Structure formats: structure tokens, C-alpha cells
Amino acid sequence: MSWVTKIPKIELHVHLEGSIPLNALWTLMEKYGGDSKVKTIEDLQAKFIYTDFPHFIETWVWKNQFLREYEDFTYIAEEVAKDFVDQNIVYAEMFHSPSDFFKLGLNAQQLVEAIRNGFNKVPDIHINLVPDLIRDYGPKIGMKTLHKIHEVKEYGVVGITIGGSEQSFPPEPYAEVYKKARDFGFKTSAHAGEAAGPDSIWGAIKTLKVDRIGHGTSAIQDMELMDYLAKHQIPVEMCPISNLKTGSVTSIEKHPIRQFFEKGIPISINTDDPKMFGNSLAEEYELLIKKFGFTKNEIIQIQQQSITSSWASDSLKNELAEQISNFSL
Numbered sequence: 001m002s003w004v005t006k007i008p009k010i011e012l013h014v015h016l017e018g019s020i021p022l023n024a025l026w027t028l029m030e031k032y033g034g035d036s037k038v039k040t041i042e043d044l045q046a047k048f049i050y051t052d053f054p055h056f057i058e059t060w061v062w063k064n065q066f067l068r069e070y071e072d073f074t075y076i077a078e079e080v081a082k083d084f085v086d087q088n089i090v091y092a093e094m095f096h097s098p099s100d101f102f103k104l105g106l107n108a109q110q111l112v113e114a115i116r117n118g119f120n121k122v123p124d125i126h127i128n129l130v131p132d133l134i135r136d137y138g139p140k141i142g143m144k145t146l147h148k149i150h151e152v153k154e155y156g157v158v159g160i161t162i163g164g165s166e167q168s169f170p171p172e173p174y175a176e177v178y179k180k181a182r183d184f185g186f187k188t189s190a191h192a193g194e195a196a197g198p199d200s201i202w203g204a205i206k207t208l209k210v211d212r213i214g215h216g217t218s219a220i221q222d223m224e225l226m227d228y229l230a231k232h233q234i235p236v237e238m239c240p241i242s243n244l245k246t247g248s249v250t251s252i253e254k255h256p257i258r259q260f261f262e263k264g265i266p267i268s269i270n271t272d273d274p275k276m277f278g279n280s281l282a283e284e285y286e287l288l289i290k291k292f293g294f295t296k297n298e299i300i301q302i303q304q305q306s307i308t309s310s311w312a313s314d315s316l317k318n319e320l321a322e323q324i325s326n327f328s329l
């Protein structure tokens with residue numbers, strides 16, 4: 001087993017609905033009558049190749065039609081957690097998108113409960129939940145969802161993010177939602193600088209006052225912003241392979257991850273939607289070593305940065321940090 005496979009790993013930016021192992025998604029497709037254009041698992045794999053970011057969002061919505069009942073969420077949560085354990089992922093902050101399923105009559109509270117029931121069946125990994133309020137639904141629905149999520153905070157809901165169509169929905173209208181989230185004791189992140197430019201990141205920092213930035217890739221276009229991220233030690237959840245697959249970067253060589261690291265910005269490495277991009281955390285690390293010249297020690301350093309910038313309890317952070325440093329000995 002290779003070093004990148006064996007090392008205990010941390011995910012801070014990963015979406016539950018984008019992490020469903022293909023066999024499990026296939027089972028759900030069969031449950032709901034399938035899709036006449038997707039006849040085999042190979043067809044399913046081929047469907048997960050995107051021309052651009054809007055095409056990715058379109059495919060995301062297509063896949064969600066096979067999630068209809070609470071038990072489907074318990075099922076995928078268990079399957080995803082098992083898959084993570086197989087990859088030596090020891091801690092994850094997992095996004096999920098409750099608002100995508102309101103139209104089916106499902107509610108945010110029971111969705112959280114259903115997902116937690118699935119995670120509970122897999123005791124070898126700690127997973128905290130981070131609902132994604134999806135900017136396409138607007139701040140009004142976001143605020144309502146936030147209140148519902150707050151009722152089930154004890155199920156390990158530690159923070160919120162906003163994903164979705166960043167290019168069409170800037171962060172500023174979410175200022176009140178983020179303020180309320182902080183009042184409720186949630187940590188905050190926002191997808192920013194993935195499908196839009198540096199202004200979107202500035203908006204997330206200055207208006208939403210986020211604890212972390214999701215992606216942040218386009219910060220490289222604005223040196224003042226890079227300085228700001230470093231000076232204020234704002235953690236950035238980076239997802240290199242995702243950025244390549246959605247066309248956020250035109251080639252992997254153009255990904256700015258090395259510049260972020262050199263600058264001293266606390267980055268973490270994440271897969272985003274591993275089963276929709278066909279990537280794994282081990283492959284992300286492999287890429288850092290092969291394409292960007294990261295050493296094993298630097299990878300360990302990024303791992304420790306992930307732990308520091310995570311929203312785990314202090315005792316869990318200590319435990320995780322020890323697990324990683326024991327591995328590096």
C-alpha cells in the first residue's frame with residue numbers, strides 16, 4: 001500500500017451527495033426506475049464528465065432525482081462513511097444540501113437525523129455535518145433552513161456553507177444569514193473564487209465574515225487578497241482535481257496551490273465531490289507530490305493545517321494531530 005493511501009486523512013470540503021459510491025447510486029437508480037439513457041455503471045461513469053461548471057451543476061441536479069426518502073439518505077451516509085474508512089479518512093466535515101429536497105416534502109431536521117443514523121453505523125470515523133444553504137435558493141430560504149438546522153445542532157452540525165452557482169449569485173445578500181449562523185454558534189465557510197473572481201472572495205470575507213473559504217482559487221488574480229489571506233491566516237479549503245474537472249482551472253499546471261502554500265496561507269486539500277469527479281484524497285496527495293513537488297513533510301504540514309482549521313472539538317483535534325504525527329515517525 002502506498003504512503004498516500006496509508007496516511008490518516010482529513011476532509012474539510014466534501015459533499016455527501018457528490019460522494020455516493022457508484023454502486024450505491026446504481027442501487028438507488030434501480031429503486032426509482034433508472035434512466036433510459038444510462039444503461040450500465042459505465043454509462044453512469046461517463047455521465048460524470050463535464051464541459052464546464054454549469055454542466056456540472058446540471059448533472060448534480062440529475063443525480064439528486066434518485067434521492068427521495070429519508071431512508072435513502074441513511075443508506076448513502078452509511079455507504080459514504082464506509083468508503084471513507086476504506087481510504088483511511090479519519091475525520092470529515094461533510095456538506096449536505098437540504099434545500100434540494102424540500103420540494104419532495106422532506107424537511108431539514110429529519111434529513112440531518114437520517115444522515116446521522118447512517119454515519120452512526122460506521123464508528124471508525126468522525127464526521128461532522130455542514131449544511132450547504134445553496135445560493136441559488138436565495139437568502140430567504142437560506143434563513144429558514146438555518147433555523148431548522150439549528151433545532152438539530154446536537155446531531156453534530158458544526159457550521160454552514162453556501163455552494164451552488166457562484167457566478168450568478170454573489171455572497172453579499174447572505175450577510176444576515178451568516179450573522180444569525182454565528183449567533184447560533186455555527187462556524188461558517190462559503191464557496192468563493194471557484195466559478196467567480198476575487199471579488200466573490202472579498203465579499204465572503206468582508207460581508208459574510210467567514211471562518212474559512214471554500215476553493216479560493218481565483219485569489220491568485222489579486223495579490224492584495226493573497227496577502228490578506230496570509231496575514232489574517234484565513235484557511236482555504238482547496239480542491240485541485242475538482243477545479244480541473246469543472247473547468248475552474250484550464251490545466252492542472254495552472255492551479256495556484258503551490259503559491260498559496262508558499263505564501264503561508266493555511267490550506268487544506270479536499271476532494272469536493274469525489275464520486276462525481278472520480279478522484280480520491282490519496283490521488284490529490286499524489287498529484288501534489290508529482291505535479292507540484294510537495295514533499296511528504298509538506299503534506300504532513302498541510303494535514304496539520306487541516307486539523308487546526310477544522311471545526312472539530314479541541315480534544316478530537318489533539319487526537320487527530322497525534323494520529324498524524326505518529327504516522328510520520
Ligand SMILES: [Zn+2]
Pocket residue numbers: 013015163191214272
Ligand atoms: Zn464544494
